[in-house]
Amino acid sequence: MKKNKKRKPLTPEQLLKRNKAALKRKIKNIFVGAGFNYIPTNNHEMNVGLRKFEIDSLYIYENIWLLCEDTIKSTNIRDHIRTKNEAFGEIKQNVPEFVENLSELFPEQQSILKKYEIGRIKIFGLYISRDELQLADTDYILFNNLIFVQPQTLSYFQWIVQAIKLSARNEIFRFLNLKSEEIGLPTSSSDCTQITAPIIYPQEFTGLKNDIRVVSFMMSAEDLLNMCYVLRKDNWEESIWLYQRLIEKGKIKKIRDFLEKKGETFYNNIIVALPDNIAFLDASRQYKTVKEIGNLEGNCKLILPKEINSICVIDGQHRIFAHYESGTESKQEQKISELRKQLHLLVTGLVFPPEMYAGERARIQSEIFLDINSNAKAVPQNVLLQIKRIRNPIADESIAQYVIEKLNKEGVFCKLLQVSSLDNAPIKTASIVRFALRYLVTVTPSEGKTSLFSYWSGDKESFLKANSVFIDEYAMFCANVLKCYFSAIKKNLITYWNDNTSKILSVIAINGFIIALTRQLNVNGVQDFEYYDQKFKGWKFDFSKEGFPYTSSQYRKFSSRILEEVFEIPVDIIDTL
Structure with a gap:
């Protein structure tokens, strides 16, 4: 009997090549699946205006042209974005020259490339990254020749195209803010x-x-x-x-x-x-x-x-x-x-x-x-939470959901929290919102309790009128407190944090940590990273899969242990918190 040969692990270069190919294949399946024609522009250099460049792929539906730049880069990404923004800007200013370049490179595509007058062609530069791009509001203005397609958006389009095929086209048009009169002939x-x-x-x-x-x-x-x-x-x-x-x-x-x-x-x-x-x-x-x-x-x-x-x-x-x-x-x-x-x-x-x-x-x-x-x-729990947020954006669960979204964008929980049904993120958030976080961020804590709202120095009157600016400001304040707190936990328990088999990032543990933070507010208030770092320094606890002793119904019990061992609060006081 022949023994199966062990596959050799991929070299970094082979892995890079595979990841690039997978992203390109995903993009092509989406746009071709939605009815766009594919023009294989990759590896074809063009001179347009004052620049020489190549486009990773081009997709055309009638007069709608999607110039796609795909990347799996994680370093020097800003320089890469700037270069592509300048290149796409040059194309938009020199469309006739661009069309002639393409016609020479792809003479068999003349019927598609020259179907419409130059003035009717609408060009969109799509920058598609495998990894989440951390962009400020000013970046969208600075790089205004690009439309950024984040990983979740790409996965959403993939899902919709797989489900409804060519009829997913309108979903892409909505993303591009296109009206019927702009597509095809007037x-x-x-x-x-x-x-x-x-x-x-x-x-x-x-x-x-x-x-x-x-x-x-x-x-x-x-x-x-x-x-x-x-x-x-x-x-x-x-x-x-x-x-x-x-x-x-x-x-x-x-x-x-x-x-x-x-x-x-x-x-x-x-x-x-x-x-x-x-x-x-x-x-x-x-x-x-x-x-x-x-x-x-x-x-x-x-x-x-x-x-x-x-x-x-x-x-x-x-x-x-x-x-x-x-x-x-x-x-x-x-x-x-x-x-x-x-x-x-x-x-x-x-x-x-x-x-x-x-x-x-x-x-x-x-x-x-x-x-x-x-x-x-x-109705799925995450949908129910979203409907509750629409009904009352300053309810405790609504604010908690805002905070989860902010935590997922940057810091210790970046891309770890499942905020979408399309996410492959490891940490589900519905139970965190319902059983722990809501009590930390609530506007109306129970009698004798306190929440972060008491420590926020923002415009509470405007917040209570559901002003979205101040809701966002309060959510950011709460997220920053949690970042400091969990950054200290990560630093002092880094071995468990980096171990995918440990329980430190389980909902049970996270809820216990959050409930402990909430309960100790009456004693210590809100502190900075250095304070929490000092508290967790030297704390020993077994978060291994085999050794973690708590179950999903024991959030509060775990929090009491944190209060006693980390925050050094006497047991008789813990019972009152």
Whole structure:
């Protein structure tokens, strides 16, 4: 019997080559999977304007050109960004010369490269890094020829493309802030879909306040697919107004199989938020707003501008996206391509007052989503936390979630905390938020207790009015306290910290450390790194997998041991904390 030969470990050069190839393959699968044409520009030097350079890859959809720079660099990254920013700036200033260079290099791609007039081509420089880039707000201004695609964003696009194929294109366009009129050939500004016989409900029928109106109508799956978007929690947006879960690929497949087999529409409503620029055409062909149109009006038309990413899906994303365009010639795609146009879905749309701000709209939408799904499949814990944050951004769990996100960006917990369903980070955070961190950061601690809010010197009055600037400021204060504290723990217990098998970075241990920090506030207040470093110096504790003595129900018990052995607080006082 032949023995399996042991594989030789990869050399650093081989590992580097493999990692580069994996990143390039991931990028190509995303953009080609979304329907872009791939131009293999790598290893082709070009002279454009005053610079000589090469582009790692180019992806084209109609007049949208994505110039991609991919990197796995972790050193001198700022110099690399600056160089690419200057190169892409030179391209944008010399587009005709750039197009001619490409035409000479790739004569077989003439039909794609010269399909549009120069003035119609829209060029985007994408800087795609395998590792998280630590960028300040000023960097986005300084390097404004680049759009940075962070690792989580790239993984999000990968997930969406795998789930809904070519129909993921609009998600990429939304990331690029593109409107329908900017893509392909110019279209008429009056390009709208007219929906006959919508039902406009009186407010007393719905119970909704704040001048929100409700409209029901039938809409083709194709139009809805092309015009909708979803506020998914795990996407690229820097916004707290995101609450939806990721598309489930298995669920999409089951619905798609049902569509192919049955060829029938769904009878339960899709719930959406309609854009502000809808209008109604009454019987005399006069345009009216929803306020001006009669209740339960049957003799009118709903006018919806055909704009991508304009209808926000509150509930029913899987039923919509199961109609996706696959780009294949399979029997199933042939069937569903017909059904996309033929089948109409029952849609109930919320019409918000134009003056209502985004946060209030999101709060109402998330509550509707939660009400609908509370009796269906259990809503994931991280989605529930996000909905709670939208409802009340200064609630203790909401603030704790802010703090987790800040801790994950830099310092001892950088990229260790799982803040997204797409993360491969090792530390899950829902239990940290619910059972430990919320009590450290709360605005309203229990009687006799204290929290970091007492030690924050910021504008508490503005904070309590949910002013986002001061919420962010307080969250940063809390994160900085925790960075000092856990930096001292890491320094003095570095062997365990660097051991992937130890329990020091388990939720049990982290919660114990945080609860101890909270409980000792009444005795020591908030201190600096040097103080915590001195306290943990010389502390001996077994965090090995075999030797760690505590279970998930013993956070407080572990914290008491820290208070006694590290902070040297007498047992009789610990019992009161």
